[in-house]
Structures are given as C-alpha cells and as structure tokens.
Amino acid sequence: MGQRRAKNKQGAPPTYEEFADRKTKKDQKRKRSEDKPSMASSSSSDKPAKKSKKSSEKPETEKEIIKRQREEEKALPKVDYEELASAKKSLFDESDEEELNDEFDIDAQDGETPGEDFYDSEEETRERPMFSDDEDSEVEDLDELNAANMEALSAKLDEEADLEAQEAEDELLQADQVQPRARVLPTEEELALEGQTGTKDLNVLRTRMIEIVKVLEDFKTLSEEGRSRAEYTDRLLQDICDYFGYSRFLAEKLFNLFSPSEAMEFFEANEIARPITIRTNTLKTRRRDLAQALVNRGVNLQPIGPWTKVGLQIFDSQVPIGATPEYLAGQYILQAASSFLPCMALAPQENERVLDMASAPGGKTTYLSALMKNTGCIFANDANKARTKSLIANIHRLGCTNTIVCHYDAREFPKVIGGFDRVLLDAPCSGTGVIAKDESVKTSRTEKDFIQIPHLQKQLLLSAIDSVDANSATGGYIVYSTCSVMVEENEAVVDYALRKRPNVKLVDTGLEIGKDGFTSFRGKNFSPKLSLTKRYYPHTYNVDGFYVAKFKKIAPSPHDVSKAGAKEKEAAARADEEAESIIHGDFAEFDNAEDEELMERSKARSLKRKGINPNAPKPSSSAAAAAKTEKK
Numbered sequence: 081m082g083q084r085r086a087k088n089k090q091g092a093p094p095t096y097e098e099f100a101d102r103k104t105k106k107d108q109k110r111k112r113s114e115d116k117p118s119m120a121s122s123s124s125s126d127k128p129a130k131k132s133k134k135s136s137e138k139p140e141t142e143k144e145i146i147k148r149q150r151e152e153e154k155a156l157p158k159v160d161y162e163e164l165a166s167a168k169k170s171l172f173d174e175s176d177e178e179e180l181n182d183e184f185d186i187d188a189q190d191g192e193t194p195g196e197d198f199y200d201s202e203e204e205t206r207e208r209p210m211f212s213d214d215e216d217s218e219v220e221d222l223d224e225l226n227a228a229n230m231e232a233l234s235a236k237l238d239e240e241a242d243l244e245a246q247e248a249e250d251e252l253l254q255a256d257q258v259q260p261r262a263r264v265l266p267t268e269e270e271l272a273l274e275g276q277t278g279t280k281d282l283n284v285l286r287t288r289m290i291e292i293v294k295v296l297e298d299f300k301t302l303s304e305e306g307r308s309r310a311e312y313t314d315r316l317l318q319d320i321c322d323y324f325g326y327s328r329f330l331a332e333k334l335f336n337l338f339s340p341s342e343a344m345e346f347f348e349a350n351e352i353a354r355p356i357t358i359r360t361n362t363l364k365t366r367r368r369d370l371a372q373a374l375v376n377r378g379v380n381l382q383p384i385g386p387w388t389k390v391g392l393q394i395f396d397s398q399v400p401i402g403a404t405p406e407y408l409a410g411q412y413i414l415q416a417a418s419s420f421l422p423c424m425a426l427a428p429q430e431n432e433r434v435l436d437m438a439s440a441p442g443g444k445t446t447y448l449s450a451l452m453k454n455t456g457c458i459f460a461n462d463a464n465k466a467r468t469k470s471l472i473a474n475i476h477r478l479g480c481t482n483t484i485v486c487h488y489d490a491r492e493f494p495k496v497i498g499g500f501d502r503v504l505l506d507a508p509c510s511g512t513g514v515i516a517k518d519e520s521v522k523t524s525r526t527e528k529d530f531i532q533i534p535h536l537q538k539q540l541l542l543s544a545i546d547s548v549d550a551n552s553a554t555g556g557y558i559v560y561s562t563c564s565v566m567v568e569e570n571e572a573v574v575d576y577a578l579r580k581r582p583n584v585k586l587v588d589t590g591l592e593i594g595k596d597g598f599t600s601f602r603g604k605n606f607s608p609k610l611s612l613t614k615r616y617y618p619h620t621y622n623v624d625g626f627y628v629a630k631f632k633k634i635a636p637s638p639h640d641v642s643k644a645g646a647k648e649k650e651a652a653a654r655a656d657e658e659a660e661s662i663i664h665g666d667f668a669e670f671d672n673a674e675d676e677e678l679m680e681r682s683k684a685r686s687l688k689r690k691g692i693n694p695n696a697p698k699p700s701s702s703a704a705a706a707a708k709t710e711k712k
C-alpha cells in the first residue's frame with residue numbers, strides 16, 4: 081500500500097492578520113526568487129498587490145482614510161489595475177446570464193478606481209443587509225456580497241500565488257538535482273537497503289520519480305549509457321505504486337494515458353480532495369440570492385468559474401452545508417462540478433421527453449429538471465431499487481415535478497418505452513476519475529473490470545440510441561458520460577456505438593472546457609470524430625476525471641422498437657401517478673406509510689389490468705404449501 085495520505089487543500093480563508101503576515105512572507109519569498117534568474121517567474125511578480133487594511137480600533141475620518149490610503153499606496157508596489165480588473169472580471173463575469181440576472185458583479189462603479197474594493201476597511205464594520213428586490217439598490221447589494229466574498233477571492237489569489245512560488249521552487253530544485261547523465265536508477269544494493277527498513281523513504285521516492293520523469297522526457301540527453309527506456313519506466317511505475325498506493329496493474333494503465341510528467345500531475349491531483357461545490361436549484365432560487373443567504377450564515381464561497389451559471393465553490397463554512405435551511409428547502413444540491421457537464425451537453429429543452437437511464441441518486445436528473453423549468457417529462461431510471469430512494473428524496477427536496485421514477489435494467493429500453501427527444505446515459509463505470517473520493521479504486525480494479533464494465537456500457541449505449549426519436553422536432557440527442565478516464569470505457573465504447581449504429585453521428589458537446597477525446601490510442605485508431613468528445617482530469621480543471629460524448633440521431637433504425645405508443649405509455653404512467661398523487665406541486669408531506677399505501681393501490685390497479693381480482697382471497701400459506709406438495 082502507498083504511504084501517501086490524501087490531503088484537502090481547502091482551508092479556512094485567512095484573517096486579516098494572517099493574510100498580512102502571509103503576504104509579507106510571500107513578498108520576501110517572491111523577492112528572493114526574483115533575485116535568482118533561473119527561477120524568475122514573471123507571473124508571480126506581476127500579480128496585483130492587494131490593498132492593506134488599517135489595524136486601528138478607532139474609526140477614522142474620511143480625510144484620514146484618504147491620507148492613509150495615499151501613504152499606503154505610495155509604499156506599495158505598482159499595481160496593474162487593468163490586469164486586476166480583468167482578473168476579477170474573469171472570475172466573476174456572468175454578463176451573458178440574462179434570464180436569472182444571477183451575477184456577482186464586482187466591476188468598479190463609476191468614479192471609483194478599479195481594485196479599490198479590495199480590503200476596504202469600511203466594509204468590515206458595515207452590516208450585511210439581505211438582498212433587496214428593489215432594482216435601484218441592487219448595485220449596493222452586489223457590493224455587499226462582493227465584500228463578503230473578498231475573503232474568498234483573496235484566499236484564492238493567495239492559493240494561486242503560493243502555487244506559483246511552489247512551482248518556481250520545484251523547478252529550481254529539479255534543475256539543481258538533475259544533471260546530464262546523472263545516475264538516477266538505484267543499484268541493486270540501494271534497492272535492497274530500501275527494502276530492509278520496511279517503509280520506504282518518501283523523500284527518496286519522490287526525488288527519484290522527479291528525476292526519472294526528467295530522464296524520460298529527454299532520454300537522449302539525460303539517460304545513463306546502457307540503460308533502456310523500459311528500465312526507467314519500470315522503476316518509475318514501481319515508485320508510483322509505493323508512493324501513491326496503486327496496484328501495478330492500475331498504475332500502468334493510468335500512466336499510459338499521459339506523458340510521464342502529466343501522469344505525475346494526475347497521480348498528485350488524485351491525492352487532493354476536489355473543492356466542495358454546490359449547484360443552485362434554479363427551480364427555487366437564483367444563485368445570487370442563494371449566495372447572499374449562505375454568506376449571511378457564515379459560508380465562504382465564490383462562483384466555480386465562468387463556464388457555469390449555477391455552481392458555487394464552498395471554501396469554508398460555519399454551518400453544515402448539508403443541513404442549512406436553504407439546503408432543506410431544496411435551494412441547492414451538493415454536487416461535483418464535473419457532474420454539471422453532461423446535463424449542460426444534453427441541453428434539454430422545455431416540454432421535451434427525456435430519459436435519464438442511470439439516474440440515482442439524481443444529481444443530474446434534478447439539473448435536467450431545472451433546465452427544463454419543470455416542464456415536459458423526465459423518466460428517471462435506475463436498475464438499483466435501493467438507490468432510487470435517494471433519487472426520490474432528491475427529486476422531492478428540489479421540487480422537481482416533471483419526473484417519473486422507474487427501476488428497469490436500462491438495457492430493456494426502448495422495449496419499456498422509447499421515442500424520447502433526448503437520453504442521458506451517465507453510465508456505471510470503474511470510477512478511475514474519482515480516486516480522490518474513493519481510494520479503494522487504486523487497488524480494487526482488475527483486468528476483468530475493464531472487460532465487463534465496457535461490455536455493459538456498450539449495451540447500454542446502444543439502448544440509449546435506440547430509445548431516441550430520430551424525428552424529434554426539437555432534439556434527437558444522446559449524451560454518454562462516465563466518471564472514468566479509461567479509453568476502454570470512453571472512446572472505445574463511443575467508437576463501437578458509431579460502428580454499430582450508423583444512424584448516429586458525434587456532435588460538438590457545446591462545453592467550453594475539456595480536452596479533446598483520443599482519436600487513436602496505443603495503436604488502436606478510432607473515428608476522427610472522437611475529437612469532438614471531451615475529457616476532464618483532476619489536474620487540468622480541478623474537477624473529477626470525467627468523459628462526455630454527444631450524439632445526434634440522424635435516422636431511425638430497425639432497433640427502435642415500440643416507438644409507436646410511447647406517448648400513450650407516458651400518458652398512462654402520468655395518469656397513474658397523478659391518480660396516486662405522486663405528481664403534485666408540493667412534495668413536502670412525503671412519508672413512507674403513505675407511500676406503502678400508494679404502492680398497494682398501484683399493485684391492485686395493475687392486477688385489475690391483467691384481469692386478476694385484487695380482492696380475491698389469497699390462498700393461505702399452508703394451503704399454498706399443500707398445493708405445491710400435491711403438484712410434486
């Protein structure tokens with residue numbers, strides 16, 4: 081087992097004193113690094129300086145404040161306000177979002193110097209009012225929220241600066257350590273010595289991994305004479321297993337996805353927990369209002385990034401994020417940022433019929449429901465009945481009234497029902513994209529898994545394609561996603577579907593971020609269109625490892641069974657559920673006893689439909705046993 085412990089890089093944002101202290105240290109560190117030409121990093125020194133806060137207890141007059149600020153500004157390094165304004169804009173700019181007007185606008189107001197809202201001591205003493213519905217006061221309201229978010233922003237900038245300084249130091253370290261033709265591989269004696277102690281020295285392993293990666297990336301110049309590439313790779317893989325705790329089998333599979341240095345970044349990123357993120361439920365609130373409410377409860381947050389209008393990243397909270405009144409009221413759901421992506425790619429429209437084939441516990445179903453503004457109909461299916469409990473609970477809490485929950489093996493679609501406008505297949509997978517969440521994946525996955533899981537995924541994807549109406553007026557799309565980074569579960573599955581179903585083509589996912597899917601891998605060629613699919617890695621976007629592919633069905637196929645009557649089936653399912661009061665505006669009074677009763681009634685109705693009298697006396701168990709014995 082590996083000796084490395086996963087660490088969570090998220091900490092509480094600093095107090096002002098901590099911040100000032102860290103800044104002084106950082107400035108000194110930066111200055112030291114600038115003095116060393118080999119590791120000069122212009123980006124860190126070009127970073128805008130942050131304005132300091134006063135420490136005096138006594139309130140200052142306006143004049144005193146202006147005087148003090150001028151003095152402080154003189155003493156500070158020159159600030160590139162344009163860069164500062166654009167950095168802030170890129171973090172918070174959501175000007176595209178017309179509908180919800182859901183934004184954290186921290187652009188400077190007229191007459192203000194951009195950047196002055198950083199560490200304004202006035203903001204510390206002001207009370208934070210709730211957002212008002214009054215349009216005129218919105219600008220002030222935004223300022224208040226921005227003030228509250230400044231800490232979060234400063235923490236983020238801090239983290240970035242720390243990272244840059246660390247990277248610069250690492251570069252120097254590596255440059256110092258790796259000399260051309262240096263001996264990097266350990267001798268037999270050294271290895272025997274390492275083995276004797278039982279636990280390996282992590283520093284030795286780490287340094288050696290860095291050195292081997294350097295050699296592999298410039299083999300001609302840096303390799304020792306007489307040593308092969310395979311020898312270096314073999315040692316590196318063993319060190320990865322010892323250091324991070326992977327089975328040799330999985331370490332090798334993951335290593336082969338990347339260049340040696342990128343592989344190291346990937347393994348490192350798997351040791352760090354991803355940020356805690358929440359998705360605003362736009363069926364109940366707007367992100368801006370939710371952020372304000374949470375900030376008032378002592379939650380430190382900021383938007384995830386410009387690519388999502390509904391996500392918030394939580395840095396730190398004085399209250400449990402899964403138990404706030406806003407959470408209980410269904411205003412948000414705790415959801416990994418990567419899970420937003422397939423829903424955004426599917427882009428369901430209002431009034432469409434959508435199938436979510438593997439939907440429990442419902443993070444994506446509830447997002448689809450919100451995107452459809454609770455119109456149309458979503459069939460939320462999952463083969464695992466136990467998991468549909470949390471699916472139903474989430475659907476209720478978030479107030480999604482356009483969903484019907486079912487639990488079929490999704491390979492039975494479209495026989496169950498077909499003719500959907502869009503289908504999401506968020507497939508069961510190996511979980512190699514979420515190792516930071518579930519360390520057991522490092523050692524539990526075997527070769528068999530990467531045969532059996534893709535086999536199921538291929539069957540499910542064909543069912544998904546066959547369940548879509550090629551003639552849908554508004555849709556005709558299928559999105560396939562996994563939280564795996566393995567080619568066998570991603571490109572290979574999609575390529576298989578393209579070959580088996582020539583009536584679909586790959587289309588752009590419409591996602592702003594992501595790396596292009598592989599068009600070939602280790603000698604295997606896929607359709608060139610595979611580059612339209614998207615890959616996500618923890619080390620590139622700080623999200624879980626993920627994969628998203630989007631298909632458009634361009635023609636029906638003989639496999640599209642039972643398309644006819646799909647609308648009628650849906651109407652019947654709806655009527656059943658409405659009759660049983662499952663679909664209604666307020667799910668708050670959902671309780672198990674009532675649910676049991678409804679299920680009993682549903683069973684009775686179903687028996688009646690089959691021509692069986694549900695009230696007919698059941699044979700007693702002893703009579704049934706006797707009948708059985710008689711038959712024998």
Ligand SMILES: C[S@@+](CC[C@H](N)C(=O)[O-])C[C@H]1O[C@@H](n2cnc3c(N)ncnc32)[C@H](O)[C@@H]1O
Nearest residue numbers: 438439440441442443444463464489490506508
């Ligand atoms: C990745 S999870 C789905 C997560 C879900 N989409 C969400 O966002 O909350 C995969 C799901 O597939 C379900 N599953 C596995 N095999 C299935 C099958 N043959 N048919 C339908 N669902 C299946 C599992 O029970 C599991 O809930």
